[in-house]
Amino acid sequence: MVAPAPPPRTVRCLILGAGPAGYTAAVYAARALLNPVLICGLTPGGQLTITTDVENYPGFAEVIQGPWLMDQMREQAQHVGTEVINDIVVAADLSSRPFALTCDSGQTWLAETLIIATGAEAKWLGLESEKKFQGFGVSACATCDGFFYRGKSVVVAGGGNTAVEEALFLTKFAAKVTLVHRRAELRAEKILQERLFANDKIEVIWDHAVDEVLGAEDPLGVTGVRLRHVASGAVRDLACDGLFVAIGHAPASELFKGQLAMDGAGYLDVAAGGASTAIKGVFAAGDVTDHIYRQAVTAAGMGCMAALDAVRLLAEEDHAAAHHPITHAEAEKIGTW
Numbered sequence: 419m420v421a422p423a424p425p426p427r428t429v430r431c432l433i434l435g436a437g438p439a440g441y442t443a444a445v446y447a448a449r450a451l452l453n454p455v456l457i458c459g460l461t462p463g464g465q466l467t468i469t470t471d472v473e474n475y476p477g478f479a480e481v482i483q484g485p486w487l488m489d490q491m492r493e494q495a496q497h498v499g500t501e502v503i504n505d506i507v508v509a510a511d512l513s514s515r516p517f518a519l520t521c522d523s524g525q526t527w528l529a530e531t532l533i534i535a536t537g538a539e540a541k542w543l544g545l546e547s548e549k550k551f552q553g554f555g556v557s558a559c560a561t562c563d564g565f566f567y568r569g570k571s572v573v574v575a576g577g578g579n580t581a582v583e584e585a586l587f588l589t590k591f592a593a594k595v596t597l598v599h600r601r602a603e604l605r606a607e608k609i610l611q612e613r614l615f616a617n618d619k620i621e622v623i624w625d626h627a628v629d630e631v632l633g634a635e636d637p638l639g640v641t642g643v644r645l646r647h648v649a650s651g652a653v654r655d656l657a658c659d660g661l662f663v664a665i666g667h668a669p670a671s672e673l674f675k676g677q678l679a680m681d682g683a684g685y686l687d688v689a690a691g692g693a694s695t696a697i698k699g700v701f702a703a704g705d706v707t708d709h710i711y712r713q714a715v716t717a718a719g720m721g722c723m724a725a726l727d728a729v730r731l732l733a734e735e736d737h738a739a740a741h742h743p744i745t746h747a748e749a750e751k752i753g754t755w
């Protein structure tokens with residue numbers, strides 16, 4: 419017999435996502451006594467759990483590990499009073515307040531305010547070997563990991579703006595950057611292409627796909643990539659120290675299609691300089707709204723903004739509710755009836 423669904427729970431602030439944006443929002447909401455509930459989704463800790471060294475999150479003189487940083491964030495959020503729930507939101511109804519969110523477990527949450535911090539996922543090539551070396555020579559973020567490739571040789575896979583920008587950025591550190599693209603021309607904007615072709619550290623290999631990541635076991639690390647010509651199928655190995663996969667990102671905004679405004683790629687629209695969406699009481703923060711910066715610290719900053727916006731809205735509403743609605747006589751007096 420199927421167990422009946424648990425009764426809905428009402429919360430003042432529900433946070434979706436256990437990455438830097440979600441945990442930071444939780445810290446601020448908890449310290450404002452909103453008793454927030456944070457739902458983790460499939461990847462508690464978010465994208466930083468699939469990387470190793472993090473050297474650009476402020477506050478740490480030493481290199482720290484992504485999964486460790488996310489454990490610290492979770493503990494901090496819980497310490498100040500956040501309830502962290504291991505569940506996945508599978509349906510959202512934002513048509514009226516409180517908003518109704520249903521989880522995979524069957525639990526429904528009724529939220530006075532909602533902070534969407536569901537992040538984004540880097541798109542990967544889908545190779546077993548790529549997965550094996552993630553964080554050990556395979557990355558999807560040049561801003562994050564480029565620094566570790568000083569004087570080394572790296573391959574960038576992709577042909578759009580992201581790939582070209584990543585390749586150009588990597589020339590600051592790497593001795594050699596090889597861009598591998600499946601087609602005979604790039605999709606990137608012309609101005610980026612000009613910069614790419616003018617850079618003598620960059621070589622482009624056309625019409626090839628990365629078929630496999632080659633590496634060493636001890637210590638685990640990338641030593642090269644196997645390339646396949648897309649037309650002839652001919653295979654060749656290229657030595658390198660790292661592979662940057664730059665074939666795009668997918669924001670986790672599917673649940674909100676048709677309910678919240680988003681751009682063509684699915685990034686949620688928020689008000690300039692803030693975290694409010696067009697629906698009062700719904701805020702968004704981090705990589706799910708941001709296709710430009712995509713950093714842990716920017717996501718954390720946006721999480722803080724979203725929580726402060728939610729706190730302010732609830733305080734205004736509480737204040738308004740605490741005052742009696744004006745009477746007929748009062749309204750007549752001030753001429754608004």
Ligand SMILES: Cc1cc2nc3c(=O)[nH]c(=O)nc-3n(C[C@H](O)[C@H](O)[C@H](O)COP(=O)(O)OP(=O)(O)OC[C@H]3O[C@@H](n4cnc5c(N)ncnc54)[C@H](O)[C@@H]3O)c2cc1C
Pocket residue numbers: 434435436437438439440457458459460461462463464465466468469471472473474475505506507508535536537538539540557558559562563670673703704705706712713714715717
């Ligand atoms: C390989 C790699 C290395 C990186 N290295 C660095 C670095 O060194 N420094 C740096 O600053 N940045 C780095 N980044 C970028 C950084 O990880 C992201 O910018 C940051 O994690 C974004 O935070 P976020 O909270 O917006 O989302 P995410 O970290 O993407 O977290 C999203 C959260 O939402 C949850 N979620 C999704 N859907 C649902 C749902 N339906 N219900 C409930 N929860 C849901 C997920 O489970 C997850 O917990 C790296 C990224 C990658 C991929």
